[in-house]
Amino acid sequence: MATHPTAFTAVRARATVHGYPRQGPGRELKKAVEGYWAGRVDAAALHDTAAALRRDAWRRLADAGVHEVPTGDFSLYDHVLDTTVMVGAVPERHRAAVEADALDGYFAMARGTQQLPPLEMTKWFDTNYHYLVPELGPDTAFTADSTKQTGELGEALAQGHAARPVLVGPVTYLLLAKPAPGAPPGFQPLTLLDRLLPVYAEVLSDLRAAGAEWVQLDEPALVQDQPPAVLNAAARAYRELGGLADRPKLLAATYFDRVGDALPVLAKSPVEGLALDFTGPAAANLDALAAAGGLPGKRLIAGVIDGRNVWINDLERSLSTLATLLGLADRVDVAPSCSLLHVPLDATAERDVDPQVARWLAFARQKAEESVTLARGLNEGSDTIAPQLAANRSARASRAASALTRDPAVRARAAAVTAADARRPQPYAERAAAQRARLGLPLLPTTTIGSFPQTRELRTARADLRAGRIDATAYDERIATEIREVLAFQDKAGLDVLVHGEPERNDMVQYFAEQLTGYLATQHGWVQSYGTRYVRPPILAGDISRPEPMTVAWTAYAQSHTERPVKGMLTGPVTMLAWSFVRDDQPLADTARQVALALRDEVGDLEAAGTAVIQVDEPALRETLPLRTADRAEYLAWATEAFRLTTAGVRADTQIHTHMCYAEFGDIMAAIEQLDADVISLEAARSRMQVADELAAAGYAHAVGPGVYDIHSPRVPDVEEIAALLRKGLAAIPAERLWVNPDCGLKTRGWAEVRTSLEHLVEAAQRVRAERAGGQ
Numbered sequence: 001m002a003t004h005p006t007a008f009t010a011v012r013a014r015a016t017v018h019g020y021p022r023q024g025p026g027r028e029l030k031k032a033v034e035g036y037w038a039g040r041v042d043a044a045a046l047h048d049t050a051a052a053l054r055r056d057a058w059r060r061l062a063d064a065g066v067h068e069v070p071t072g073d074f075s076l077y078d079h080v081l082d083t084t085v086m087v088g089a090v091p092e093r094h095r096a097a098v099e100a101d102a103l104d105g106y107f108a109m110a111r112g113t114q115q116l117p118p119l120e121m122t123k124w125f126d127t128n129y130h131y132l133v134p135e136l137g138p139d140t141a142f143t144a145d146s147t148k149q150t151g152e153l154g155e156a157l158a159q160g161h162a163a164r165p166v167l168v169g170p171v172t173y174l175l176l177a178k179p180a181p182g183a184p185p186g187f188q189p190l191t192l193l194d195r196l197l198p199v200y201a202e203v204l205s206d207l208r209a210a211g212a213e214w215v216q217l218d219e220p221a222l223v224q225d226q227p228p229a230v231l232n233a234a235a236r237a238y239r240e241l242g243g244l245a246d247r248p249k250l251l252a253a254t255y256f257d258r259v260g261d262a263l264p265v266l267a268k269s270p271v272e273g274l275a276l277d278f279t280g281p282a283a284a285n286l287d288a289l290a291a292a293g294g295l296p297g298k299r300l301i302a303g304v305i306d307g308r309n310v311w312i313n314d315l316e317r318s319l320s321t322l323a324t325l326l327g328l329a330d331r332v333d334v335a336p337s338c339s340l341l342h343v344p345l346d347a348t349a350e351r352d353v354d355p356q357v358a359r360w361l362a363f364a365r366q367k368a369e370e371s372v373t374l375a376r377g378l379n380e381g382s383d384t385i386a387p388q389l390a391a392n393r394s395a396r397a398s399r400a401a402s403a404l405t406r407d408p409a410v411r412a413r414a415a416a417v418t419a420a421d422a423r424r425p426q427p428y429a430e431r432a433a434a435q436r437a438r439l440g441l442p443l444l445p446t447t448t449i450g451s452f453p454q455t456r457e458l459r460t461a462r463a464d465l466r467a468g469r470i471d472a473t474a475y476d477e478r479i480a481t482e483i484r485e486v487l488a489f490q491d492k493a494g495l496d497v498l499v500h501g502e503p504e505r506n507d508m509v510q511y512f513a514e515q516l517t518g519y520l521a522t523q524h525g526w527v528q529s530y531g532t533r534y535v536r537p538p539i540l541a542g543d544i545s546r547p548e549p550m551t552v553a554w555t556a557y558a559q560s561h562t563e564r565p566v567k568g569m570l571t572g573p574v575t576m577l578a579w580s581f582v583r584d585d586q587p588l589a590d591t592a593r594q595v596a597l598a599l600r601d602e603v604g605d606l607e608a609a610g611t612a613v614i615q616v617d618e619p620a621l622r623e624t625l626p627l628r629t630a631d632r633a634e635y636l637a638w639a640t641e642a643f644r645l646t647t648a649g650v651r652a653d654t655q656i657h658t659h660m661c662y663a664e665f666g667d668i669m670a671a672i673e674q675l676d677a678d679v680i681s682l683e684a685a686r687s688r689m690q691v692a693d694e695l696a697a698a699g700y701a702h703a704v705g706p707g708v709y710d711i712h713s714p715r716v717p718d719v720e721e722i723a724a725l726l727r728k729g730l731a732a733i734p735a736e737r738l739w740v741n742p743d744c745g746l747k748t749r750g751w752a753e754v755r756t757s758l759e760h761l762v763e764a765a766q767r768v769r770a771e772r773a774g775g776q
């Protein structure tokens with residue numbers, strides 16, 4: 001039962017973290033790894049840099065009072081790839097490279113070589129971190145290689161730290177894998193569990209020999225709805241690992257959502273400890289744990305601090321959660337909910353953020369400190385942390401009362417939104433007729449998704465502007481020239497609906513965030529997206545408003561250079577949230593509504609300026625789907641409402657487009673319909689138009705542009721290949737509703753291939769139109 005902490009508590013709470021940002025304060029890791037790729041840094045220097053970064057991170061954690069530091073979470077590229085190496089699951093095609101040189105082979109798996117494609121990359125649960133997908137088949141033979149894990153543990157121990165190795169757990173590892181090329185259809189990597197467990201056993205034994213008291217096995221896959229077969233596999237895995245004679249104490253960790261049905265599985269297993277998330281939707285773990293009778297005899301690492309957002313913790317609330325948890329486990333330690341990989345390193349580095357606002361922020365370093373404060377409060381009583389509690393209370397109060405977070409005009413407007421505001425008054429058929437009359441497009445109209453190649457000249461111009469080498473006028477002249485060239489090309493190539501090419505946008509979220517009130521930019525807030533790619537997500541900190549039009553000037557400029565319609569281009573409200581740090585002091589639905597209203601004003605201004613076609617991109621709609629299916633309906637309801645609120649204020653003859661990437665739309669088909677866009681473009685080239693069939697099967701009745709040019713590859717598709725895809729599309733979607741476009745934006749491509757590919761795309765559309773006219 002809940003006991004209040006006293007100075008006499010027998011087992012003292014410790015502070016720990018599950019993982020820490022890898023890059024170093026000056027992104028030293030990125031520089032070293034990219035230097036190695038370019039041949040400027042040798043392997044020894046790269047390893048030295050990596051070891052120094054680990055040493056500094058551990059020392060920083062220990063100095064802050066963290067009692068047990070994580071090891072093995074560091075990575076030169078990706079921790080899932082490290083796990084692939086640890087279990088010897090190198091794909092056949094990369095084996096020679098790995099045998100020739102382990103480090104070069106590692107990077108070959110990550111990035112591919114001239115001859116060999118890399119491992120596929122995909123999102124790590126619902127974060128913006130991407131991991132390399134293991135490829136496993138019936139022939140996969142696992143072998144243990146614990147050198148990285150034992151090496152890093154050895155370093156930490158030698159530096160005098162109490163350390164806990166952190167590994168991707170065997171069940172999650174298999175669930176994250178995909179069948180290797182050549183595996184029989186329907187092959188499930190989880191069937192390899194019995195082969196994988198002995199390898200984990202060997203690694204555990206090696207870690208024990210290297211001095212590990214505890215080892216953490218991360219099983220975030222268990223916070224997704226899993227069928228009994230998976231839960232049984234987890235039970236078997238932990239029974240078997242727990243039954244080993246020669247092993248360290250085991251701690252099974254879940255995070256990102258509630259542990260649900262997996263709680264009894266892990267609680268009953270012979271592991272000595274569990275780490276659970278108690279933030280966001282995972283706060284439900286508290287009641288679940290109490291209802292299950294707690295974890296008698298086990299250690300609990302309580303993730304009471306949100307490890308993937310940037311706000312200071314509510315320390316008093318956490319203390320009260322921890323006090324309850326004290327009665328539910330043998331020993332309770334304090335930690336952020338998940339690895340701090342997902343947040344920037346240090347909020348105190350942000351010198352340009354208003355000091356009033358900076359007090360509200362906690363990045364990795366501050367979250368470690370918060371863990372220490374809470375552990376101390378738990379051990380020694382809240383009196384001993386009175387100054388920290390007072391500062392925390394005052395910072396939180398200042399946030400709640402700030403004009404940034406409370407703009408009465410924004411709140412009044414959001415409160416006054418009615419269902420009618422989020423519904424276009426005319427049905428699709430009526431809109432389609434009005435748009436046909438206004439736009440006069442041919443059958444199978446051709447268009448692109450928005451961006452054109454971001455050339456070196458454009459990046460240089462942006463860098464020159466930032467460094468003060470050119471002024472705003474000179475920069476704008478560069479952008480204007482680029483827009484004129486992009487339009488001239490499209491006119492000549494014969495595309496039907498043109499774009500301005502987005503040369504002025506560094507990033508599709510940041511560009512808008514910089515112009516909206518309520519968003520903050522960071523200077524050093526880098527977060528790993530994948531490998532050496534880091535992004536600086538903006539912080540959605542306050543009530544959102546749009547002081548001035550954001551895109552109208554360039555769109556109107558572009559339209560003044562062509563007779564054909566130019567599409568206006570906006571990033572949708574869901575994506576504006578998904579690729580930012582969002583506020584945690586109000587429901588996401590409220591935040592989305594504010595962003596939608598700001599974008600709605602932009603849509604209105606574009607329309608008033610004469611823009612007949614407006615595209616609102618929502619590539620993130622599917623990727624932010626909640627992990628638990630029970631939460632999805634609510635999410636999709638507010639997400640689609642926000643999109644409609646953005647777009648529903650236009651006239652019948654203004655055509656609304658939307659765009660999404662990714663190939664699997666099955667789970668959100670109904671939501672796509674709920675968007676009520678006039679035209680949707682989707683990725684489809686690699687799956688040979690499969691999405692067109694899926695949409696048709698679902699009864700989708702609006703216009704569709706399934707991508708016919710795979711922009712993820714430099715390959716130029718030929719005319720007949722595109723025409724064949726179009727004919728395939730026509731088998732599912734009637735010609736009146738089929739658009740012709742690439743899979744996604746062209747910003748990562750080069751001009752040479754883009755030029756020819758788009759010429760082929762236009763020619764393919766003409767060929768198929770002619771076939772229809774000829775009655776074929």
Ligand code: GLN
Pocket residue numbers: 449450451508569617619659660661744745746747
């Ligand atoms: N309009 C954006 C572009 O063309 C869309 C990008 C995206 O979907 N990720 O770049």
Ligand code: ZN
Pocket residue numbers: 449619659660661662743744745
């Ligand atoms: Zn896209």
